[in-house]
Amino acid sequence: MAGTAEEARFESPSAVNDSLRAVGYFADEGTASVVFLADRLAKPVLVEGPAGTGKTQLAKSVAEMTGARLVRLQCYEGLDESKALYEWNYKKQLLRIQAEQVTSGGETWGELEADIFSEPFLLARPLLEAIRASDPVVLLIDEVDRVEVETEALLLEVLSDYQVSVPEMGTVKAQQIPLVFLTSNNTRELSEALKRRCLFLHLDYPSPGREREIVLAKVPGIEAALAEQVVRTVQLVRSLELKKPPSVSETLDWARTLVLLGVARLDADVAKETLNVLLKHSSDIERAAKDLVTTER
Amino acid sequence: MSATRAGTEGGALGPGLLDVFSDFVGELRASGVPVSTTEVLDATEALRQLPLSDRQALKSGLAAALVKEEGHWRAYEALFDLYFSLRPSPGAPAGAPAVEGESVVTLTPGELAERAYKALLEGNVEALAGLARAAVARFGGLEPGRHLSVSYYTLRTLRQLQLDDLAERLAASAHEATGLEGALLANDYRRRLAQLRADVEAEVRRVMVSERGAGAVARALRRPLPEDTDFMHLSREEVAALQRTVQPLARKLAVHLARQRRRRHEGRLDFRATMRRSLSSGGVPVEPRFRSRRRAKPELWVLADISGSVAAFARFTLQLVYALSSQFSRTRSWAFIDGVDEVTGLMREADDVAHAVRSINTAADVVWEEGHSDYGHAFSDFVGRFGKELSPRTSVLVLGDARNNYHAVEAWALAEVARRARHVWWLNPEPRAYWDTGDSVLAEYGAHCSGVYECRNLRQLRRFVEHLT
Numbered sequence: 001m002a003g004t005a006e007e008a009r010f011e012s013p014s015a016v017n018d019s020l021r022a023v024g025y026f027a028d029e030g031t032a033s034v035v036f037l038a039d040r041l042a043k044p045v046l047v048e049g050p051a052g053t054g055k056t057q058l059a060k061s062v063a064e065m066t067g068a069r070l071v072r073l074q075c076y077e078g079l080d081e082s083k084a085l086y087e088w089n090y091k092k093q094l095l096r097i098q099a100e101q102v103t104s105g106g107e108t109w110g111e112l113e114a115d116i117f118s119e120p121f122l123l124a125r126p127l128l129e130a131i132r133a134s135d136p137v138v139l140l141i142d143e144v145d146r147v148e149v150e151t152e153a154l155l156l157e158v159l160s161d162y163q164v165s166v167p168e169m170g171t172v173k174a175q176q177i178p179l180v181f182l183t184s185n186n187t188r189e190l191s192e193a194l195k196r197r198c199l200f201l202h203l204d205y206p207s208p209g210r211e212r213e214i215v216l217a218k219v220p221g222i223e224a225a226l227a228e229q230v231v232r233t234v235q236l237v238r239s240l241e242l243k244k245p246p247s248v249s250e251t252l253d254w255a256r257t258l259v260l261l262g263v264a265r266l267d268a269d270v271a272k273e274t275l276n277v278l279l280k281h282s283s284d285i286e287r288a289a290k291d292l293v294t295t296e297r
Numbered sequence: 298m299s300a301t302r303a304g305t306e307g308g309a310l311g312p313g314l315l316d317v318f319s320d321f322v323g324e325l326r327a328s329g330v331p332v333s334t335t336e337v338l339d340a341t342e343a344l345r346q347l348p349l350s351d352r353q354a355l356k357s358g359l360a361a362a363l364v365k366e367e368g369h370w371r372a373y374e375a376l377f378d379l380y381f382s383l384r385p386s387p388g389a390p391a392g393a394p395a396v397e398g399e400s401v402v403t404l405t406p407g408e409l410a411e412r413a414y415k416a417l418l419e420g421n422v423e424a425l426a427g428l429a430r431a432a433v434a435r436f437g438g439l440e441p442g443r444h445l446s447v448s449y450y451t452l453r454t455l456r457q458l459q460l461d462d463l464a465e466r467l468a469a470s471a472h473e474a475t476g477l478e479g480a481l482l483a484n485d486y487r488r489r490l491a492q493l494r495a496d497v498e499a500e501v502r503r504v505m506v507s508e509r510g511a512g513a514v515a516r517a518l519r520r521p522l523p524e525d526t527d528f529m530h531l532s533r534e535e536v537a538a539l540q541r542t543v544q545p546l547a548r549k550l551a552v553h554l555a556r557q558r559r560r561r562h563e564g565r566l567d568f569r570a571t572m573r574r575s576l577s578s579g580g581v582p583v584e585p586r587f588r589s590r591r592r593a594k595p596e597l598w599v600l601a602d603i604s605g606s607v608a609a610f611a612r613f614t615l616q617l618v619y620a621l622s623s624q625f626s627r628t629r630s631w632a633f634i635d636g637v638d639e640v641t642g643l644m645r646e647a648d649d650v651a652h653a654v655r656s657i658n659t660a661a662d663v664v665w666e667e668g669h670s671d672y673g674h675a676f677s678d679f680v681g682r683f684g685k686e687l688s689p690r691t692s693v694l695v696l697g698d699a700r701n702n703y704h705a706v707e708a709w710a711l712a713e714v715a716r717r718a719r720h721v722w723w724l725n726p727e728p729r730a731y732w733d734t735g736d737s738v739l740a741e742y743g744a745h746c747s748g749v750y751e752c753r754n755l756r757q758l759r760r761f762v763e764h765l766t
Contacts, residue, residue, distance in 0.1 A: 013347065013354040030357030033347065037358050040346040041339060048367065077556070148556070186367075186545055187552045196335055199361035202370065233477070236484040268476035292480050 009039045009066055009179075025054070025061035026206070026214050034201045035062060035179075044159045044180035046144075046195065049203035051185060052247020056142055058203070059181035063138035068179070071133070072140045073126035075147045084154055085164055087123045096121070117168035127155070128164050130178050137178045144194075145184040152191050155182075159197045206248060208235055214248060219255045229266040230255045233292070234278070240291055242284045254278045268292055317511075318344060321380040322363070324515045328376070329522045330369045336362055352382055368523050368542050375518065379502060379511045409435065410459045417467060417489045425489065429496030432458050439504050445517035450501045455494065464490055524755040528610035528726045536609060542755060543613055547620030550762055554624050564588045594626040595692045595719070600679065602697030603657065604634045604670045610726035611696050613755070617762060618694070619644060626690075631683075632657050633675035635704075636665030639683070670700055672742070673707030680710045687717035695723045695746070699732075699739035708741045715745040724752040724761065 010016045017032035027035075035058075038045045047055045063070040073084060093116040100112060124132060130139040141155065158164060162174035182198060184190060206214065208231050215227045230251065238245045246254075254277045263270055272289045279285045318341070326332050340362040347358045356377050364373045404412075409432060416424040433439070436457035437450050467490070471482040505514045521527075523542045526535050570586035578584075599618055601611040615630065622628045629641045638661040657663075665674060687693075693714055715721045723746045725732065725739060732739045743749040752758050 013351060013358075029353040030360075033351075033354035033358040034361045036354075037343050037346060037361060041342050041362075043339065045361070046365075186549070188549050195365040196333055198365075199339070200365045201357075201361055202367045229477075229481070232481045232485065235488075236481055239484060266477060268480075271477055292477055 010036050012036065019065040020061055023061050023064045024217060025057060025065075026210050026217070027058070028206065028210060031058065031201060031203065034199055038179055038199055041199070042162075042177045044182060044198045045201055046182045046184060046190070046198035047201045047203055048184045048186050050205070050245070050247065052249045053203045053205060054248060055183040055203055056140065059138055059140040059183070062179060062181070063140075066136060066138070066179070068136035068138045069133070070140060071126050071130040071137050071178075072142060075141065075143045075145075077146055077148065079147045079151055081154055083125055084127050084151075085125055085158075086128045086166060087125065088117070088168075089121050089123050093121050119169075122166070122169075127158050128166075128172065130180075131158065131162060131164050131172055131174045133178070134175055136176065139178045139180045141180070141182040143185060144182045145187045145190060149191055152194050156193055156197065159194070205238060205245070208232065211235075211248065211251060215251065215255050218252050219259060222255055222259050223264065226258065226264065226266065227255065230258065233266065233271060236291070237278065237288050240287060242279070242287060243281045244279070244284060246278045250278050250280075314344070314349075315341075317380055320512055321376060324376055324380075324512065324519075325363065325373065327516075328372050328519050329525055330364060330372055332363055336365075355381065368538075371538065372520070372522060376515055378499065379506055379515050379518075404431075404435075406436070406457055406459075410463065413458055413493065414463055414466060417463065417486060417493065418470065420485065420489055422492070425493050426496050429493060429500050433497060433500040433504065437501060437504065439501065439508075445505055445509065445514055447498060447501050447505065447514075447518060451494070451498045454497050454501070458497075460490070460494070521754075524759075526755075527753050528613065529606065529753070531609050539613065539755065543616055544620070546755065546759060547617050550617070550759065551621050551623060553763075554621065594624065596627045596688070596690050597625040597629075598687075598691055598693045598718075599628070599630040600637075600675075600693065600695045600697075601630065601632050602634070602670055602672070602675075603632045603663065604668075606700070607696070607698050607726055610724075610752070614694075614696050614724065614752075614758060615644070617758060621762065631679065632661050632663050633672075633679070634663045634665075634668055635671035635674050636663050637675045637679045637682075638662045669702045670697070671704040672697065672699060672701045672738070673705045673710070676710035676714070677707045680713050684713060684717060687714060689717075689719050691718045692720045692722070693718045695721065695742075696726075697723075698725055698727045698737060699723075699742055700736050701738050703736050706738050706741050708745065711742050712745040715747075720747040721745065722747060722761075723749040724758075725749065726753055727751070728753060 010019075013029070013033035013036040016036045017027055017029070020027045020032065020035075034045055037043070047058060049055060060070060062068075096116050097112070122128075126139070130137050144152070144155070159180065162177055164172045166172060182194075205211075211234065212227055212231045215222060215230060216224065219227070234246055234251045234254070254274065257274055257277045258266065258270070261270075261274070271292055275285050275288055275292075279288060322332060322337055322340070340359050343358045343362050344355075347355050349355065356374070359377070360370065360373055364370060409428065413425070413428050413432075415421075416428060432454050433450075436454045438453060439450055464486075467486040468483065471479050471486055473479075474482050502514060502518075523535070523538045526539060531539065565588050567586045567588040570588075571582050571584075574584055574586055575582040597618065599615065601615060603611050611632075618628065618630075629639065630644055631637050632640045640657050640661050643657055643661065665671070665678075695711075711721065723739070723743060727737070729751045731737065739749065750757070750761050752761060
């Protein structure tokens with residue numbers, strides 16, 4: 001198991017921040033220092049927060065900035081061992097046995113059994129794949145709150161010891177400790193055991209300054225003044241009690257729409273006409289349209 | 298525990314820092330945040346690895362190891378600031394704080410307020426922070442040995458700064474701009490005012506910490522976590538904090554319950570189906586078949602006392618119930634004080650329960666005579682008007698403290714409800730020890746209920762809802 005300082009991936013939290021920026025991910029201070037710690041403490045990161053705040057993107061960007069391969073396990077209800085960890089390729093095993101009968105070589109059953117439960121017959125699923133990888137990988141376990149509590153236990157061995165036990169073969173240990181990100185939309189309480197093993201990061205909507213940077217970087221051809229107005233309006237809209245506050249990706253969609261429409265300056269009428277890009281519920285749109293012009297509340 | 302990439306560059310921790318850290322963790326636990334030993338070890342390692350000079354990185358790094366729930370962040374942040382950020386650092390300049398190079402001692406309150414107004418207009422963050430420090434030094438009147446009441450000194454400073462006046466002037470200036478810009482400015486000013494308030498409060502805390510130590514201030518400020526906060530005594534901020542907790546909680550519960558319902562469909566052995574299936578395996582019943590059990594969804598009626606003392610409780614419970622309405626075949630609700638009125642329509646029309654509860658107070662006809670709770674009259678009225686619609690599939694939930702203001706109890710009415718309905722549950726936001734004291738007549742009503750539950754905070758409410766479905 002790895003464990004020396006030479007392998008530390010990052011110099012300092014601010015170095016993490018700079019590299020993330022270089023690959024187009026505008027992290028806040030907190031995010032950078034948690035990623036830094038994830039590497040130093042060799043711990044997985046559990047990222048939680050509202051939809052569209054860049055949880056999955058964080059894992060992708062970290063993979064990009066460290067030049068690692070991203071191994072992704074998308075969670076869903078009913079996910080099981082054979083889809084998350086590994087599976088025996090039983091068709092191939094059958095073929096192997098039949099071939100044995102045809103050629104009737106001198107193998108005993110014991111030899112044959114050892115043969116068909118070996119590497120070539122193993123189908124590695126994402127978790128095992130990430131553990132076995134010899135090249136650098138970032139493991140992303142996406143929407144972990146979708147699996148049942150019982151299935152969560154599957155993850156624990158991987159997350160705490162970076163190993164997978166395959167009964168027929170023994171334990172597979174990681175050759176290098178991958179960076180692991182779990183994302184959760186918080187649709188259910190995750191188990192204490194899982195939380196204890198992870199560093200916890202809550203990603204919220206970005207601050208005005210950061211969101212402006214994101215808009216300027218991701219929307220080509222936008223004027224700084226318009227970006228400023230867009231961000232301030234989005235901040236105002238988020239402060240209302242809405243069913244679904246606009247996420248960063250919706251801010252970007254809105255900004256792109258405004259640029260396409262050739263809007264140079266945002267006013268109440270334009271904002272109202274294009275609110276449907278920003279908000280997805282009709283009641284939210286009505287609510288916001290009302291509050292965008294009144295100054296008294 | 299996993300091996301860590303033991304950093305050679307991470308230095309050894311001084312005993313002083315470790316002491317502060319363990320006090321900090323102790324106080325975090327005392328305020329109710331669950332912190333396990335593993336997590337403390339992780340945090341200690343984090344403390345070794347992170348650059349101590351970068352407070353912001355330290356704050357989020359320690360939080361990542363110690364705080365695993367978003368609702369606990371506020372408690373953590375307040376404590377972190379007390380123990381780490383607000384400590385007097387040895388290099389800090391002594392003497393009276395200065396604003397823009399001038400000593401503030403010479404400024405009159407009016408001048409200081411004027412500068413605050415200017416900084417608020419411009420959104421000059423540094424100037425605001427400086428002003429907050431100056432104002433506390435000037436007006437806070439923090440005396441050594443006095444009671445550690447942060448809110449008192451904060452309010453006192455803000456009053457001297459004429460904050461209400463500032464807010465009004467800002468609102469008027471925002472009003473001059475037209476259309477969208479006006480709304481945006483108003484929002485900016487609101488945020489900056491909140492920032493000024495927070496700055497002043499932080500400064501008050503800082504002064505107290507330097508005088509009395511972080512531990513004493515932390516103990517004086519200790520507040521229960523949102524889910525443990527008593528419904529009966531909520532401050533306005535606590536209502537807002539709770540509001541933010543209820544929504545995700547309701548969503549989590551709904552997902553959980555829907556999953557349970559889907560999974561629990563297997564019932565008793567279906568003999569005929571098993572035999573029929575066994576034909577394909579030569580009469581050997583290889584695969585048993587089960588009859589799927591259809592569980593009818595219950596109909597839920599909620600009767601909520603919305604008089605002053607228990608209004609907050611009614612509001613959160615209604616909110617939770619409506620977020621879970623997919624778990625019931627039908628949800629109806631009534632509000633009462635001394636009269637009773639159906640509010641199902643109001644709840645349905647409003648897109649948000651918080652708004653609904655507000656409109657109930659204005660639109661529903663819940664006051665009969667005097668506007669003090671009269672459970673007896675409300676119940677008998679209810680039975681007279683809606684009793685016939687109760688069926689064995691209906692579950693009734695009564696929310697209230699059963700404080701009847703010495704009116705007639707009329708327990709027969711609730712008995713009648715219980716006779717017609719499947720269950721009657723009663724949730725009481727008062728501590729169990731207060732039940733049946735004074736004008737509380739819970740025992741007389743409780744005799745007709747399937748269950749009476751103490752429901753003082755979100756944790757208990759959640760437990761009840763899980764039990765209910």
